[in-house]
Amino acid sequence: MTDLPLTRKVDNHPIKVLGVCGGIGSGKSAACKLLVSQLNALAHIDTDSIAHAIYEPTSPVVEQVRRAFGDEIMAPDGRIDRKKLGSIVFADRDAMRTLEAMVWPQVQSEIEKRIERIRFEWLTLSSNDASLSSKQPIIVVEAAVLLDAGWQHTFLDAVWVITVPQEVALQRMMENRGLSREEAMKRVEAQQSPGR
Numbered sequence: 118m119t120d121l122p123l124t125r126k127v128d129n130h131p132i133k134v135l136g137v138c139g140g141i142g143s144g145k146s147a148a149c150k151l152l153v154s155q156l157n158a159l160a161h162i163d164t165d166s167i168a169h170a171i172y173e174p175t176s177p178v179v180e181q182v183r184r185a186f187g188d189e190i191m192a193p194d195g196r197i198d199r200k201k202l203g204s205i206v207f208a209d210r211d212a213m214r215t216l217e218a219m220v221w222p223q224v225q226s227e228i229e230k231r232i233e234r235i236r237f238e239w240l241t242l243s244s245n246d247a248s249l250s251s252k253q254p255i256i257v258v259e260a261a262v263l264l265d266a267g268w269q270h271t272f273l274d275a276v277w278v279i280t281v282p283q284e285v286a287l288q289r290m291m292e293n294r295g296l297s298r299e300e301a302m303k304r305v306e307a308q309q310s311p312g313r
């Protein structure tokens with residue numbers, strides 16, 4: 118295993134890490150998919166799915182979240198019911214801050230592990246693997262919250278912000294997620310609250 122400090126930004130590292138953020142429904146996932154399919158970027162790390170995996174029943178975060186938000190946010194199978202938790206935290210900035218303080222350190226640690234693993238595989242395997250060596254040495258990290266979490270100061274080399282008119286984002290959320298206009302608006306506002 119290499120002894121490079123891979124979990125922190127390495128200015129001269131051949132593999133760069135690009136953060137992609139933006140408001141809800143702005144098109145972050147679509148942009149990241151294009152970066153992989155059209156630019157042939159090495160990898161795409163989706164932070165939302167990492168955060169969701171942290172709510173598996175075996176995770177220590179689950180107990181912390183249950184204690185903070187009560188049994189009503191638990192699903193019968195021992196997982197966290199994200200819809201119920203979302204309806205609390207997207208409507209209450211302080212509650213969201215509480216949740217973020219529990220979840221973000223775990224998410225950051227998992228992102229850094231994945232970056233380290235991808236860099237290691239690329240550095241060790243790409244000389245013998247044509248499909249790997251033909252890729253652009255860019256890891257794309259998709260995360261709505263990356264600037265708030267301060268990740269631009271730790272493992273990211275550059276940040277892209279995807280923007281969209283608010284009305285378009287609202288329409289997309291209503292159509293794709295089946296949210297009412299009011300619920301969609303709460304999610305947009307949760308990302309625009311003071312201190313962000």
Ligand SMILES: CC(C)(COP(=O)(O)OP(=O)(O)OC[C@H]1O[C@@H](n2cnc3c(N)ncnc32)[C@H](O)[C@@H]1O)[C@@H](O)C(=O)NCCC(=O)NCCS
Nearest residue numbers: 141164165168199200202203206216217220224261262308
């Ligand atoms: C509140 C939760 C349970 C709702 O889950 P659900 O599956 O219903 O929604 P999902 O995770 O897909 O989020 C919907 C949209 O809101 C954005 N979002 C999620 N959390 C936040 C946040 N803290 N601040 C701003 N936007 C957020 C997501 O990026 C996404 O664009 C979940 O979003 C969560 O645990 N959020 C807190 C952790 C977090 O900050 N996750 C973001 C990546 S680290």
Ligand SMILES: Nc1ncnc2c1ncn2[C@@H]1O[C@H](COP(=O)(O)OP(=O)(O)OP(=O)(O)O)[C@@H](O)[C@H]1O
Nearest residue numbers: 139140141142143144145146147148165261289293
């Ligand atoms: N440039 C675009 N033109 C038209 N539709 C788009 C464009 N970009 C994204 N979309 C559509 O908008 C919807 C939301 O896009 P996407 O899932 O990429 O956004 P997101 O920012 O990742 O959303 P979320 O924050 O909810 O995860 C999708 O249905 C997608 O197909």
